[in-house]
Amino acid sequence: MNILNDVLNDLIKEIINRHETEKIITLVRYYRNNIFSYERKIKKDSKKIKELEKRMYKTCNHNWEKDWDDPYSRYKVCSKCKLANMHYVYN
Ligand SMILES: [Zn+2]
Numbered sequence: 001m002n003i004l005n006d007v008l009n010d011l012i013k014e015i016i017n018r019h020e021t022e023k024i025i026t027l028v029r030y031y032r033n034n035i036f037s038y039e040r041k042i043k044k045d046s047k048k049i050k051e052l053e054k055r056m057y058k059t060c061n062h063n064w065e066k067d068w069d070d071p072y073s074r075y076k077v078c079s080k081c082k083l084a085n086m087h088y089v090y091n
Pocket residue numbers: 060061062063078079080081082083
């Protein structure tokens with residue numbers, strides 16, 4: 001009786017552990033998928049920002065000024081659109 005009890009207890013523990021592990025695996029998968037989806041979104045939005053900056057570089061009537069946030073920079077920054085005077089980046 002005692003042996004049967006031990007065997008049953010072990011079996012129940014094993015089943016509970018397996019269930020717990022499967023729940024955790026599902027959660028880890030869920031969060032990994034979220035991260036993949038955020039990374040895709042970040043890439044997509046970064047690309048969009050680059051395209052918009054290119055357009056803005058062409059449309060803004062720039063007012064180039066020394067960049068006080070980066071006083072050693074050899075590039076000036078537009079006081080209106082905040083882009084740097086780096087035409088090769090935006091063309
Ligand atoms: Zn500008």
